Amino acid sequence: xxxxxxxxxxxxxxxxxxxxxxxxxxxxxxxxxxxxxxxxxxxxxxxxxxxxxxxxxxxxxxxxxxxxxxxxxxxxxxxxxxxxxxxxxxxxxxxxxxxxxxxxxxxxxxxxxxxxxxxxxxxxxxxxxxxxxxxxxxxxxxxxxxxxxxxxxxxxxxxxxxxxxxxxxxxxxxxxxxxxxxxxxxxxxxxxxxxxxxxxxxxxxxxxxxxxxxxxxxxxxxxxxxxxxxxxxxxxxxxxxxxxxxxxxxxxxxxxxxxxxxxxxxxxxxxxxxxxxxxxxxxxxxxxxxxxxxxxxxxxxxxxxxxxxxxxxxxxxxxxxxxxxxxxxxxxxxxxxxxxxxxxxxxx
Amino acid sequence: xxxxxxxxxxxxxxxxxxxxxxxxxxxxxxxxxxxxxxxxxxxxxxxxxxxxxxxxxxxxxxxxxxxxxxxxxxxxxxxxxxxxxxxxxxxxxxxxxxxxxxxxxxxxxxxxxxxxxxxxxxxxxxxxxxxxxxxxxxxxxxxxxxxxxxxxxxxxxxxxxxxxxxxxxxxxxxxxxxxxxxxxxxxxxxxxxxxxxxxxxxxxxxxxxxxxxxxxxxxxxxxxxxxxxxxxxxxxxxxxxxxxxxxxxxxxxxxxxxxxxxxxxxxxxxxxxxxxxxxxxxxxxxxxxxxxxxxxxxxxxxxxxxxxxxxxxxxxxxxxxxxxxxxxxxxxxxxxxxxxxxxxxxxxxxxxxxxxxxxxxxxxxxxxxxxxxxxxxxxxxxxxxxxxxxxxxxxxxxxxxxxxxxxxxxxxxxxxxxxxxxxxxxxxxxxxxxxxxxxxxxxxxxxxxxxxxxxxxxxxxxxxxxxxxxxxxxxxxxxxx
Numbered sequence: 063x064x065x066x067x068x069x070x071x072x073x074x075x076x077x078x079x080x081x082x083x084x085x086x087x088x089x090x091x092x093x094x095x096x097x098x099x100x101x102x103x104x105x106x107x108x109x110x111x112x113x114x115x116x117x118x119x120x121x122x123x124x125x126x127x128x129x130x131x132x133x134x135x136x137x138x139x140x141x142x143x144x145x146x147x148x149x150x151x152x153x154x155x156x157x158x159x160x161x162x163x164x165x166x167x168x169x170x171x172x173x174x175x176x177x178x179x180x181x182x183x184x185x186x187x188x189x190x191x192x193x194x195x196x197x198x199x200x201x202x203x204x205x206x207x208x209x210x211x212x213x214x215x216x217x218x219x220x221x222x223x224x225x226x227x228x229x230x231x232x233x234x235x236x237x238x239x240x241x242x243x244x245x246x247x248x249x250x251x252x253x254x255x256x257x258x259x260x261x262x263x264x265x266x267x268x269x270x271x272x273x274x275x276x277x278x279x280x281x282x283x284x285x286x287x288x289x290x291x292x293x294x295x296x297x298x299x300x301x302x303x304x305x306x307x308x309x310x311x312x313x314x315x316x317x318x319x320x321x322x323x324x325x326x327x328x329x330x331x332x333x334x335x336x337x338x339x340x341x342x343x344x345x346x347x348x349x350x351x352x353x354x355x356x357x358x359x360x361x362x363x364x365x366x367x368x369x370x371x372x373x374x375x376x377x378x379x380x381x382x383x384x385x386x387x388x389x390x391x392x393x394x395x396x397x398x399x400x401x402x403x404x405x406x407x408x409x410x
Numbered sequence: 411x412x413x414x415x416x417x418x419x420x421x422x423x424x425x426x427x428x429x430x431x432x433x434x435x436x437x438x439x440x441x442x443x444x445x446x447x448x449x450x451x452x453x454x455x456x457x458x459x460x461x462x463x464x465x466x467x468x469x470x471x472x473x474x475x476x477x478x479x480x481x482x483x484x485x486x487x488x489x490x491x492x493x494x495x496x497x498x499x500x501x502x503x504x505x506x507x508x509x510x511x512x513x514x515x516x517x518x519x520x521x522x523x524x525x526x527x528x529x530x531x532x533x534x535x536x537x538x539x540x541x542x543x544x545x546x547x548x549x550x551x552x553x554x555x556x557x558x559x560x561x562x563x564x565x566x567x568x569x570x571x572x573x574x575x576x577x578x579x580x581x582x583x584x585x586x587x588x589x590x591x592x593x594x595x596x597x598x599x600x601x602x603x604x605x606x607x608x609x610x611x612x613x614x615x616x617x618x619x620x621x622x623x624x625x626x627x628x629x630x631x632x633x634x635x636x637x638x639x640x641x642x643x644x645x646x647x648x649x650x651x652x653x654x655x656x657x658x659x660x661x662x663x664x665x666x667x668x669x670x671x672x673x674x675x676x677x678x679x680x681x682x683x684x685x686x687x688x689x690x691x692x693x694x695x696x697x698x699x700x701x702x703x704x705x706x707x708x709x710x711x712x713x714x715x716x717x718x719x720x721x722x723x724x725x726x727x728x729x730x731x732x733x734x735x736x737x738x739x740x741x742x743x744x745x746x747x748x749x750x751x752x753x754x755x756x757x758x759x760x761x762x763x764x765x766x767x768x769x770x771x772x773x774x775x776x777x778x779x780x781x782x783x784x785x786x787x788x789x790x791x792x793x794x795x796x797x798x799x800x801x802x803x804x805x806x807x808x809x810x811x812x813x814x815x816x817x818x819x820x821x822x823x824x825x826x827x828x829x830x831x832x833x834x835x836x837x838x839x840x841x842x843x844x845x846x847x848x849x850x851x852x853x854x855x856x857x858x859x860x861x862x863x864x865x866x867x868x869x870x871x872x873x874x875x876x877x878x879x880x881x882x883x884x885x886x887x888x889x890x891x
Contacts, residue, residue: 081663241830
């Protein structure tokens, strides 16, 4: 087990390095850098001025070198001009450019400065992740129990009316992406056109104060899309367990149906959904981006859109590192959890 | 002219519809309640079966539900048929139904022929044995025919997708055009959007974009996934490790981040999407080439003929598609390069294929690993068949069931991805009537004017739902074999 986790961790770190390198290369392509120079410096810069602006700040080095600097394993290039003004990654960290540290990367805890929000990337990401954390937590609290109940109810008797009804509901919910259900929800529950003004159509006020009125629609919108998939997986797993030999034995012994479902079947039926739920978290990230844009909730997903559409290189890198880590960690947990929960694999 | 109401002269059907719908919902709920109560009174028998004691009541409820369902279907059909006959005097619904008349006719012909000959049509024919599959197929074909008739024959849509009519900005559904000319359609059936364009026509024409890109992109993703997944699952070992690592790498990328990285103007300028297109579009060539060669390599003359024909056609297509005078890849001289894809569409296409293929790869790999242990594979190995023959002519045909089901599901997922791209304003030009962009346009004034955003949203929902139901029906029927 220890070796398994160690090997998975190794693969995970390698994946994270590869992914961040790809993002780094794509964000550091020359057209992007040129745009950066023009937005930061001057829109009427000549081509030479752009080159010298970029060169001073070390943007024109080779990509592996820059990536090493960003990661914090290579010393950062410094440029000090005649007036003693310093340029380069690390100069922002010290008042006197000659005193600036040589290594300043992610490994040293320095994530760079955001050009859009004019603030440290680590600080922005911290705040935004906190906001999204609340959203995710609420979504999980609604989605997981809801999906499991639907799945178990549908799966305990395959082909029954209840199964048909619940399966139709879960298929419909998997066919409704967030931007469709969000629009429908706002039109029904928040617009003045229909008149049911139960909830608010934006969640901006939820950043300070979460209330039932401003948080219900975003949570429902995300939960709905994920719920159908988890419910269908739970149903499949439940129907499989219900045909197992030991359930038949329990029936023959005269155990009541409720007891069979709750005490005998449920525990085994929940192993597969656990994996699915963990793997669903990266998909929630997608939903979060859409919903935060739709409801104007300025969390992590909203930051991703802002960083990407404004070419904020350091912030975008920070955001992608965090999301890649989230994805890989959930994969790791789901793998370990699956092995741990399933005695057939654990013992062999 | 007066504005159209929703149902016009058909309004006598509204009350029955409301009543029957209510009755149907109540009956389904009642059935579930009866089932739950009777579940407790069930007694297990010695042979492992259960005998139910409450059969009479639940049987009655089941029959009543069935009748209510038939009544509901009959009413909906009545709306459509009477609407198509009455046209504008049947209100907005009637006028829409009349616009869709070619689609209705095509659907009726399709269903009549398919049900008549269903025993001779294999898996497709079996689809018509399952209600779910039939409903799903109906919805999918509805949008397919809409795409064909509106895109190719210029029917159905009432106005040009980009024409703006003064005074129609944000007007509610059924508003008549001021001073409509002779031969011009006199109403905005589903209202006008914030640029005074016709919502109905944009929704109808949006189907064309989806119905071309989504199935094609899925097909390409399947080519890539199959060509890489089969050897990965069949050989295992180093090939498998490397390919699986790469697939997991792409899968670990949050999709939206990937879209934002690939579809920004700066990246397009650098030509990366064109190189990716050049790479991804090779796979159909490899696939077909290997497919033909592994089958006919013992008959060199036939082999050469088939290879030249298939690869020749595909190769010319490949070169004309990837070479584009305005971008970095200029393989063909301008005189030969007759066909260019619009750059926005190419980028969207490539990124959707790129996102989908690792998942297909994993599915094919899993299937290949499972099937390679079967006896018929061992028999082929003993016969001395080559590995590619076994993969493509023994394993692949036997994996077709799950692959066809996944193909349907994946078209739906691709549709959702296309909508996501449009929603964030990536790729396709903002004026194009694709559903995602239209939803994005409409959402800004959503709380005051919900009508421009809702039709494309519901259209997308129904198409994806149809594809999911179709996949479900196909799965059911292919399991029954």
